[in-house]
Amino acid sequence: MPPPQKGKAPTKGAKQILVENAATVNFYRNMALGAASFYAVLTAALYYDSLTTGIIFLNVLILSINIGCYQMMRYISRPIYSDNTQLVDPGLDLNMEGGMGEHVKDIVILSSITHVLAVVSNYFWLLLLLLPIRALWLLWVNILGPWFFQEAPQDTEQDEKKKKRKMRRHHQ
Template structure:
């Protein structure tokens, strides 16, 4: 591991972002495939008689979450090449802290854990409710909260001039 930098954090090159994105997409694809296969194999072998329509629906729902997240990760990390096969844009860095890729990876991790735990008890499916709660938290923290609680802008010198001009205009009209 390289020593920590005291100054500016070095930036990644386009090739490094591209190779890390490919590795990240493959890792999370394999994680979701492993969790899905584990649940489906164990359920079909041991719990085939006790599978309910709700369990089948939730299994299908989590698989659709996997597919959606996988497609999202592939789309946002898609590189663009020039005519002579040079990398113009490596795509969004999936390993960037606080970026969109981090949230998509969190969804895959949570869904995989729930999928594996659902083999033990069907009550673990209730943990899927954490996904909309997390989404609301992020929307509140980054969009709604700052919008609701922003400070009232103070009068600037230009606003003061406009107010005085309006007052003069109103006095002339009287």
């Protein structure tokens, strides 16, 4: 095991981010298409007679989720070039830990797993309920919880001195 590096952690170059983003978008697009194709072929072959409106709706929902995630990944990782075709900004790094790309990739993974498992049983469609639960959890942890439970600002020494001076002037 190599010794830990000293100093600043290495950063990715713009071209490396650009290449990795393209590979990531293609990988997750192919994952979603593979899961949808797997479901469509097996359902058409084995369960065509038992298709209901609800099942068709859930398929359209998953396809919409995957299309939305694909478009989101393409949008947030869109590179910006200067007039002379120089790369100015490679876009948001989709593979950055804790970033927006990570959440979008998690959605594609969950929807693809749900699509594949739904071939076995329709109860696996319930896995889609994890999406709003996760969204509410992230909303609570990152926005609402800290907002509700933040401590009141503490008075500094200067604020205390100003209050005392004001009180003296007010009483005189």
